[in-house]
Amino acid sequence: MNWSEILAELIRKTTSDLPADVEDALRAAAANEQPLSQAALFLAALAENAALARARSVPMCQDTGTLNFFWRVPRGADTAALEQATRAATELATREGWLRRNTIDALTGVSIDSNVAEGCPVCHFEQRSEVGGQRSDAVEVWLLQKGGGSENMSRQFSLPDDAMRAGRDLEGVRKCLLRAVWEAQGYGCAPGILGVCVGSDRAGGFAAAKRQLLRPLDDVASEPALADLERRVLDEANQLGIGPMGMGGKTTLLGVKIAARPRLPASYFVTVAYMCWACRRRGARVVGDKVEWLG
Amino acid sequence: MSMREIVYPFSEAAVRELRAGEAVRVTGLIFTGRDRLHKHLAEGGAAPVALRDGAIYHCGPVVVPEGAGWRVVSAGPTTSVREEPYMAKIIGEHGVRVIIGKGGMGAATREACARCGCVYLQAAGGAAALLARRVRRVAGVCLLEEFGATDALWQLEVEDLETVVGIDAQGRDLFGEVQAASGEALQRLLK
Numbered sequence: 001m002n003w004s005e006i007l008a009e010l011i012r013k014t015t016s017d018l019p020a021d022v023e024d025a026l027r028a029a030a031a032n033e034q035p036l037s038q039a040a041l042f043l044a045a046l047a048e049n050a051a052l053a054r055a056r057s058v059p060m061c062q063d064t065g066t067l068n069f070f071w072r073v074p075r076g077a078d079t080a081a082l083e084q085a086t087r088a089a090t091e092l093a094t095r096e097g098w099l100r101r102n103t104i105d106a107l108t109g110v111s112i113d114s115n116v117a118e119g120c121p122v123c124h125f126e127q128r129s130e131v132g133g134q135r136s137d138a139v140e141v142w143l144l145q146k147g148g149g150s151e152n153m154s155r156q157f158s159l160p161d162d163a164m165r166a167g168r169d170l171e172g173v174r175k176c177l178l179r180a181v182w183e184a185q186g187y188g189c190a191p192g193i194l195g196v197c198v199g200s201d202r203a204g205g206f207a208a209a210k211r212q213l214l215r216p217l218d219d220v221a222s223e224p225a226l227a228d229l230e231r232r233v234l235d236e237a238n239q240l241g242i243g244p245m246g247m248g249g250k251t252t253l254l255g256v257k258i259a260a261r262p263r264l265p266a267s268y269f270v271t272v273a274y275m276c277w278a279c280r281r282r283g284a285r286v287v288g289d290k291v292e293w294l295g
Numbered sequence: 296m297s298m299r300e301i302v303y304p305f306s307e308a309a310v311r312e313l314r315a316g317e318a319v320r321v322t323g324l325i326f327t328g329r330d331r332l333h334k335h336l337a338e339g340g341a342a343p344v345a346l347r348d349g350a351i352y353h354c355g356p357v358v359v360p361e362g363a364g365w366r367v368v369s370a371g372p373t374t375s376v377r378e379e380p381y382m383a384k385i386i387g388e389h390g391v392r393v394i395i396g397k398g399g400m401g402a403a404t405r406e407a408c409a410r411c412g413c414v415y416l417q418a419a420g421g422a423a424a425l426l427a428r429r430v431r432r433v434a435g436v437c438l439l440e441e442f443g444a445t446d447a448l449w450q451l452e453v454e455d456l457e458t459v460v461g462i463d464a465q466g467r468d469l470f471g472e473v474q475a476a477s478g479e480a481l482q483r484l485l486k
Contacts, residue, residue, distance in 0.1 A: 016424075038316065038459050042419050045457070049422035059369040062357050062423040097359040097368045101444045109331070111443030149374040149398070149420070164485065175485050182481045185474055187374050187398040189420040236484050240477040245420050246398055247459065248473045278421045 003082060006284060006291055007089030007141070011067070012098050014143045014282040015059045018050040019295055021217045022193075022254065022279050026050070029191065029244075029251040039249025043191075046244070046277055057098075061278045063147035064099040067121035068210065072128055072140040079125045082139075086123055087116045124207075138287045142214050142294070145280035146273075153188035153274040155180045156205060158267070168268045170229055173198055173258075174236075176270040181237045181253060186246015189276035193217070193255040194233070197271045198226075199263035205271030212257035213275050221258055230256045244277075254279075300455075304348035305392040307412035313460050315467040319416055321456040324434060325350040325395065327370075330377055331446035332438065336389065337381035343437035343448055346389040353378065353396030355445035357423070358433070365433040367451065371423030372397035375415070383407035399461050399470025409466040416458035429456045 001009070030043035053060035069086050073079060093099045094115045103112040103120050115121070157176040159168045164179060166172035177194060184192060195212035197205045221227045233256045243249025254277065263269065283294030301309050303323025313319060326344060328336075328351045336342060356370035375382075375396030383403040385391060392413050394404070397420035408414060418426060434450040442448075462468045 038318075041318070041459070045419040045422050045425060049419070049425035052428065053369075053424035056424065058424050058427070059357055060424055061421040062355060062369040062371050062427075063373065063421075064357070097357055100355065100357040100369070104443070111445065113444070147421075152374065178481060178484055182477055185398065185477070186420070186470065187376055189397065239484065240480045242473060242477045245417055246470055246473055247417060247461065248469070248476075276421055 001291060003085035004088040004092065006286060007086050008092045010141065010143050010282060010284050011089060011093040012057060012096070013293065014145055014280045015064055015098050016053045016057050017282065018054070018060055018278065019216070019281060022277065023047060023050045025217055025254045026277060029254070033249050033251060037249065038247045039243045039251060042244040042247070043251060059098060059100070060280070061147055062100055063149065064102055065145040065147040065280070066151065068144045068146070069121060069123045070142040070144070070211065070214065071123060071125045073125060074137050074139070075127050077127065077139065083123045086121050090115050090121050138285055140283065140285045140294070142281060142283040144210065144213055146210070146213070147189070147276055147278065150188040150192065150274050150276040153180075153184035154206070155183065155272045155274070156202060157270040159270060170225060173270050174229060174233060177233045177256070177272060178236060178240070180272040180274065181242070182240060184274050185242055188274045189278065190242055190246055191244055191251045191254045191277050193275040193279050194253065194257065195273035195275060196256065196258040197269075198258065198260045200261035200269060200271070201264070201267065202269060204261060205269045206273065208259050208261050209271040209273035212259050213273060213279060214281050215257045217255040219257065223260065226258045226260060230258050301393070303350065305350060306348065307392065310392045310414050311412050311464045313414050313463055314465070315460050315463045315469045317460045319458050319460055321350065321393070321395065321416065321458060322454050323452065325352045325451050325453055325456070327352045327354045327356060327447070327449040327451065329353060329355050329373060329446045331442040332448055333378040333381040333385065336385050342389055344450065346391050348390060348392050350393035350395055351391055352451070353394070356427070356449060358444060358449065365436065367427050367430045367433060369423040370427040370430060370451070371421050372418040374398045375400050379404060386411050386413045395456070395458060399468070405462050405466065405468045405471070408462050408464050412464050414460055414464055415462035417461040418456065418458050426456065429453045
């Protein structure tokens with residue numbers, strides 16, 4: 001396989017094959033809801049949808065989202081060639097019906113049917129002398145597909161916030177996160193997953209928050225204070241009663257993943273990337289002509 | 296939970312019988328419409344098909360050409376509240392009986408549903424592969440050139456499309472109730 005083929009296959013897997021941890025969480029949540037309730041019904045439908053999309057290689061959600069490719073490459077890798085390959089793969093995947101024609105010219109409103117344009121798809125490159133702690137010639141790439149409904153529910157708070165009585169501490173962060181979940185209601189396709197960044201500047205906050213969505217649901221922040229906050233916000237958000245699709249129930253969030261980044265003395269941003277239940281993340285690790293699928 | 300069925304053309308009497316929280320299966324012709332179509336209609340643009348006693352599905356499907364026609368690959372609901380500024384006017388002027396979408400809508404739509412005899416049905420957001428399976432046929436497409444494939448009006452023949460009544464024609468809005476109750480829970484947690 002050449003890089004375009006590998007990346008097209010990565011798109012096919014990501015768009016049609018919900019990660020096992022998320023699907024397991026949906027099934028567990030369905031069992032936890034009142035039998036025959038709307039919440040149980042919707043969660044069961046989402047799990048069934050995931051199985052069907054996988055079996056038929058079709059998008060699990062028609063909003064195939066913004067494509068973010070997160071690369072880890074050896075020093076001196078030809079990132080321009082890899083970026084070109086992601087564009088070719090995106091065009092191919094669109095022709096195959098794995099991606100919707102999902103790109104609109106912001107000024108004219110005209111559909112860019114190939115899904116390839118300036119900044120589309122998005123590539124983030126990180127050069128490292130060692131990838132995965134071993135061979136230095138390995139290239140690792142993760143794809144995150146995030147739909148517009150959930151992206152519209154992402155938020156950035158600047159602390160202190162008087163209206164929420166939220167100060168510049170983790171208690172203030174907790175208030176922001178619960179507020180964001182409440183604002184999202186069912187609009188972002190609950191049950192959702194929060195990727196969060198405390199600190200950084202405005203742009204860096206969104207980048208780091210979105211990157212947290214690559215973490216598996218059972219991954220816990222290494223910093224104990226953040227790990228505690230992740231657990232607490234998950235528990236409290238699920239007491240809000242918003243439920244799947246915002247029609248009530250016990251399952252409002254499936255996970256909370258928080259990172260902290262250095263900030264300026266004057267700034268204290270809390271950035272929330274709201275992800276829908278269709279948390280599409282898959283990866284590939286390539287060494288020579290060997291491809292290992294990740295996630 | 297009781298299960299209801301409605302079939303196109305949707306009569307006002309059938310729609311007024313539905314109650315918030317009931318499961319409803321939709322069969323017959325439905326029309327997809329998103330941001331472009333709603334803006335177009337609300338600004339007085341002509342409807343390319345008769346919408347009276349019809350259903351608008353807030354959906355931009357993934358479709359691929361097949362033979363002389365089209366095949367729907369993936370067709371879940373999009374977030375309905377974006378159409379809130381336009382919806383009440385369209386319900387009133389075009390006699391739309393059924394809105395299918397996700398996430399719920401606002402007070403103006405709730406009032407238009409009660410006044411005109413219309414319901415809002417919630418489909419499982421994101422369950423696009425499952426919902427596409429309920430599409431029997433693409434009967435036609437309008438405004439494809441003007442709006443692009445995602446925003447075009449697709450005429451879909453569906454069978455047993457599973458939904459739940461979110462806003463009924465009696466003035467009850469499940470989403471509004473959940474929003475209010477969760478707002479009170481939020482205040483308790485923020486203390």
